[in-house]
Amino acid sequence: MVIPVHDVNPARRTPWVTYALLAANFTVFVFLTPGVAGSLTGEGGLAQLCGLQAFLERYAVVPQELIHHRMPRLVPTGDTGVGPQGPGCVVGPPGYEKVPELSVLTSMFLHGGWLHLLGNLLFLWIFGNNIEDRMGHVRFLLFYVVCGYAAAYVFALANSGSGAPLIGASGAIAGVLGAYLVLYPKARVWVLVPFLIFLPLRLPAWTVLGSWFVLQAVYSSGGGVSQAGTVAYLAHVAGFVAGMLIAWPLRPGTAPPPEPRGVRYGRHARPGR
Known part of the structure; x- marks a missing residue:
């Protein structure tokens, strides 16, 4: 799995919405x-x-609630107690x-850990501005928002009893990646490839994002969730496809990204080098 760090595709306007989404996700998590x-200390x-x-029971998407539109009779209260099997929630x-339908929106700003959060923010930072x-x-x-909803509903339909x-x-960021693949397939993306050390390479977006999508699709074939039961790969696939479909009509009017010459590790090399 390559790690994208920068794309050679400058934007014409300040991406205020992307900045706001980055800040909102970080603020809600922290x-x-x-x-x-407690996790930090x-x-x-x-x-x-x-x-x-x-907290998650209240604000996250729960597939069986979303599909069947009903709340469970018992939920975690946030308190601790001692039961027959010892201390517990x-x-x-x-x-x-x-409102289950509204929980799709709130769940888009929740993350399960620092790796989950920072990975999402990295992809949104690199590809969202364009x-x-x-x-x-x-x-x-x-x-x-539409891509996030598409990802959540497809996953919930496939796991309606969960x-x-x-x-x-x-899911929403996967939609951004799908749109980027459709609109800027030839844009160059600097990535780090783990091979003994992290090797910097400049690859076309279709290679980076296409391989990412294929990997998610392969993983999702195992029932939509990883073996550890923590990653909803099917939601990634659904969001990506939704992003591609929505962006497709915009292809004819999209200017191709610049193709800089003499770029070496993100900097312009001097002539003759």
Whole structure:
């Protein structure tokens, strides 16, 4: 798996929506998600775990709630207690009203850990500005949300009996990647390739994003979730395809990216070198 670090495809306008989405995802994870402070200091315990479970149950997408449109009778309350099998999280009737369709939107700003968050933000940072530049601010925001909803619903339909929360901006960002592949397939992307050390290479976007999509599709063939049960690969595939379909009509009017010459590791080389 290559790691993208930069694309050679300058944007004409400031990507304010992309910046806002980056800031919103980071803010929700650091300041609103229970247990993040404990994970940084290594002081996480049962109370933080129970608080996180209750938080996700309330704001994340749960496939069986979304498809069948009904709340479970018992949910984590965020409190701890001691039961027959020892200490654990207390469950009880939900003390709130949850709209499953709205939870698709809130779940787009939730992440399961620093690696999950930073990986998503990296892809959005590199590829989001050009799609926003092509679509415009408002249409890009609508596009992002639609791709996120498409990813969540496809995954929920394929796992309609699941009570596990689905979180992350991956489905919406996969839509951005799909649109980028359609609009800028020949744009050059600097990537780091792990081979003993991280080797910097400049590859066409169709190679980078196409291989990413194929990898997600292969993983999703195992039932939509990885063996560890933590990554919703099917949601990635659905978001990517949605992004490609929405961006396809924009292809004829999209100017090709510049093809800089003499670029060496991200800098312009001097003539004769």
